[in-house]
Amino acid sequence: xxxxxxxxxxxxxxxxxxxxxxxxxxxxxxxxxxxxxxxxxxxxxxxxxxxxxxxxxxxxxxxxxxxxxxxxxxxxxxxxxxxxxxxxxxxxxxxxxxxxxxxxxxxxxxxxxxxxxxxxxxxxxxxxxxxxxxxxxxxxxxxxxxxxxxxxxxxxxxxxxxxxxxxxxxxxxxxxxxxxxxxxxxxxxxxxxxxxxxxxxxxxxxxxxxxxxxxxxxxxxxxxxxxxx
Numbered sequence: 001x002x003x004x005x006x007x008x009x010x011x012x013x014x015x016x017x018x019x020x021x022x023x024x025x026x027x028x029x030x031x032x033x034x035x036x037x038x039x040x041x042x043x044x045x046x047x048x049x050x051x052x053x054x055x056x057x058x059x060x061x062x063x064x065x066x067x068x069x070x071x072x073x074x075x076x077x078x079x080x081x082x083x084x085x086x087x088x089x090x091x092x093x094x095x096x097x098x099x100x101x102x103x104x105x106x107x108x109x110x111x112x113x114x115x116x117x118x119x120x121x122x123x124x125x126x127x128x129x130x131x132x133x134x135x136x137x138x139x140x141x142x143x144x145x146x147x148x149x150x151x152x153x154x155x156x157x158x159x160x161x162x163x164x165x166x167x168x169x170x171x172x173x174x175x176x177x178x179x180x181x182x183x184x185x186x187x188x189x190x191x192x193x194x195x196x197x198x199x200x201x202x203x204x205x206x207x208x209x210x211x212x213x214x215x216x217x218x219x220x221x222x223x224x225x226x227x228x229x
Contacts, residue, residue: 026076027095037062039114040097044089049203054083070145090181091147107170109179110146112161124155131155149189
């Protein structure tokens with residue numbers, strides 16, 4: 001009986017994959033386009049389900065002439081697995097490229113890799129007994145670009161990232177839920193996103209909401225992902 005079920009599942013999975021049009025992840029194209037403009041951060045700025053297909057919008061922070069510049073994309077279609085992998089990564093940096101072209105696909109809060117801690121852009125100041133990152137005036141708009149809003153960036157949280165997570169595992173904050181889709185801050189400051197997400201049954205397509213492609217079967221892939229094919 002078990003062998004029969006295994007064979008049936010394998011046949012079903014193969015048929016589903018063959019019948020679905022493969023979609024290359026646009027992040028791979030963005031990496032190729034910006035790989036020589038390091039340091040680079042590719043930030044996931046929005047996601048949506050439209051007529052059963054999955055879409056992302058990205059913001060790209062890159063270096064040109066010694067200064068950081070920003071590009072934004074329109075909606076770009078992604079495959080379902082990549083969408084599931086990044087469901088918890090709203091407003092997070094999902095790819096970073098350093099000055100030597102080395103690619104890092106570990107998820108981190110935007111700005112943590114290349115901006116925060118760099119005295120060209122700001123400094124650490126003591127406020128109410130805690131050290132917080134303060135941008136220089138001409139770079140204060142980075143807070144908006146990164147989606148930080150009015151929340152402070154504490155040295156303790158950043159130091160935890162640099163000493164325990166950088167280069168080895170994704171980082172969503174010292175408590176694990178301070179950044180990304182499920183953080184309280186993101187939920188309160190992206191109401192239109194959550195309204196859209198709820199109205200579309202949490203972005204579940206017909207395929208994902210039935211059979212072997214149910215949401216419960218994909219939870220292990222959702223948090224801590226990066227990009228790739």
